[in-house]
Amino acid sequence: MTDDIHNPQHCLEMFKKLSEYIDGELDTLTCKELEEHVKECVTCKSCLATLKKTVNICREMDTNPVPAEVSQRLKAMIQNMPRQVRTVQER
């Protein structure tokens, strides 16, 4: 599995930056370095692909509607709050 290009230290450095790469937060140089690395290193390539998919699943998580009774209780709570929001004194 491990070949000449698969330098553990370099792998570790790249491994630490995978999330920043996915988020487009790396500088151009590091970004290129990482792309070159994953071309050659199957372990990092696989890790990047699974991590990307994990992030995409996260971003696609469904949202639940608020149950009607929860909404009603919240509305009642708000209506019972003292109407005493002090007006802001403009400086």
Place this chain on the structure above:
Amino acid sequence: MTTNRYRKKIRDTDTELVEAINAGKPELFEELVKRYEQKLYNFGLRMCGDVCDAEDLVQETFLNVFRYLKDFRFETKFKNWLYRIATSSCIKKRRKSKYAPERELSLDEFISKDDAQTPNEIPAWAQLPLDQLLNEELSRTFKEAILTLPEKYRLVVVLRDLEGFSTIETAQILNLKSSNVKVRLHRARLFLQEKLKEYFKNDG
């Protein structure tokens, strides 16, 4: 030079409404609630995993927003301020979740030391399009996995990847440095990635 006193006011889609409430129309508060009720409820569910706790979180957050809205200085987007309040409610409760004891996640946990475990190809599930991958079972498993994350990592991944805040916004909400947000986010994602690997391994 610029001081806090002269910091520029940040305007967003909530500014007018907040200004109107603060100018003496508290009845408009309901409109603010309508805008964020669902988001906060889902944030509560994702953080606590329990409908009663999620409801508590929504109520406490709006109570505090109502109480402190007059002090909001428009130095950040209203939504970010709202989540700051929601987050601190969440942290204050320090619910001792049976799922997620507080602990540090170390990078070592995610580095395979055994060559036999090192993948030599991209797993099939990671190559499938999302619409073929997502289903109720996976969604439930994934939500449960999020709840097993220690709280400080869960907060970051929920704010970043589920609520859609940027790194800088997340750092502001949690009062952390951006670099810390990035470190926690990476570890949280690796943790969830491991859970997915297990899920798909068992799934065949």
